[in-house]
Amino acid sequence: QVQLVESGGGLVQAGGSLRLSCAASGRTFSTYAMGWFRQAPGKEREFVARITLSGGSTYYTDSVKGRFTISRDNAKNTVYLQMNSLKPEDTAVYYCAARPETTIKYTQWGQGTQVTVSS
Numbered sequence: 001q002v003q004l005v006e007s008g009g010g011l012v013q014a015g016g017s018l019r020l021s022c023a024a025s026g027r028t029f030s031t032y033a034m035g036w037f038r039q040a041p042g043k044e045r046e047f048v049a050r051i052t053l054s055g056g057s058t059y060y061t062d063s064v065k066g067r068f069t070i071s072r073d074n075a076k077n078t079v080y081l082q083m084n085s086l087k088p089e090d091t092a093v094y095y096c097a098a099r100p101e102t103t104i105k106y107t108q109w110g111q112g113t114q115v116t117v118s119s
């Protein structure tokens with residue numbers, strides 16, 4: 001299993017950018033597909049983006065397409081979420097998650113990092 005730790009959250013004005021990082025422990029990072037999720041106050045957690053084991057394929061929820069980019073560096077055991085043109089509705093706690101290649105469920109979660117976008 002991998003342990004996940006997010007960083008990079010903070011307060012930013014609308015239109016600004018942030019880059020979230022998720023560092024994974026362990027030597028099996030490359031055997032996990034990775035995803036980012038978020039949860040806004042009073043709302044359910046929602047999917048944001050995912051990336052395959054090698055990083056060759058990515059997928060985004062419609063609301064962030066063209067603004068967010070997920071990437072990974074398997075040599076550094078890290079997955080990133082570059083967020084540009086941020087909007088107040090992007091305000092949420094952002095979580096990274098790991099899905100073993102043999103399953104369809106995300107089994108490992110980080111503790112989350114707060115992103116606040118002011119208008």
